[in-house]
Amino acid sequence: MPTVPTAAPTPTPHPDPTRRYAFFGPVGTFSEAALRTVVPVGTAPADPYPSVDATIAAVRAGRADVGVVPIENSVEGGVSATLDGLAAGDPLLVVGEVVIPVTFVLAARPGTTLADVGVVSTHSHGYAQVRRWLAQHLPGARYVPSLSTASAAAGLAQAAADGTGAGYDAAVCAPVAAERFGLQVLAEDIGDNRGAVTRFVLLARPAGDDGRVVLPAPTGADRTSLVAFLRTDHPGALVEVLEQFVTRGVNLSRIESRPTGDALGRYCFSIDCEGHVAEARVGEALMGLHRVCEQVRFLGSYPRADGRPALPGSGPDEDAFAAAEGWLRRVRAGRAG
């Protein structure tokens, strides 16, 4: 069985001042906070885009080299816009991840009190994380969705500057967004779940057009992301997919189904597993998937934000994979097994 080559040379680490970064904006989003953990202000050009789709499109079109978007929240789960954006369209690679705590404030124009708040706006993922607090403290309040937590805050500031109404009275946003847009914080730390975190991914175009290597080299504590499209709707199709990981002792850290959009009942599986495609066990699992699936879209292998090495699996260790490969080579050459 062929050995999967490792990425060489090692790609440039972030921040790379020669690259242009894009993030799901405007300024003050959690996505910007995630970006700033790897690309501090002033180290490289970084532009805000108004949605996940726009951020992904900027990377695809070459307006940015690396894009930062949310992919998974510990309370509300997968971010559909990101999962779907990566499953279709020109291929992109995940080249890194960042996990940050998410804490929310209720912010409004200065002079507003809690009793004045009848309509609240925020991103749908933000709303899902403060629903209980709102029900308890603003039981009559109506919810208006916004493109991001920070755009809800920006809308209040813009309306104040224009002398108009924003269509809502308060925004649920990051503390930094309230500060950036000169809003008054009516309530702090209003998240329903202490310790909520969101995982963000750094996206880049695969190597090819500019000759840059973007696939990060293995670190020993990596994650691999992919999308598996099942061949046909038949009994055991998902088991066949899972088997590829189980038999190689590869641990999954996330699996969720997403509709392909073609027809009712057509789903693909968005999967994260532990390890790097350069490791034999992961490479073989991916080859196995390729055999049983209609299509497998490799989304990248990249260092885990928590630096945790793969859990020891019940399957064979890396040496056993190398030994098996050597053995097959020998017997194929007609030598004694």
Ligand SMILES: O=C(O)C(=O)C[C@]1(C(=O)O)C=C[C@@H](O)C=C1
């Ligand atoms: O609106 C933002 O600030 C974002 O970065 C988006 C987003 C998300 O979609 O998950 C990020 C983290 C929070 O969980 C809420 C919203």
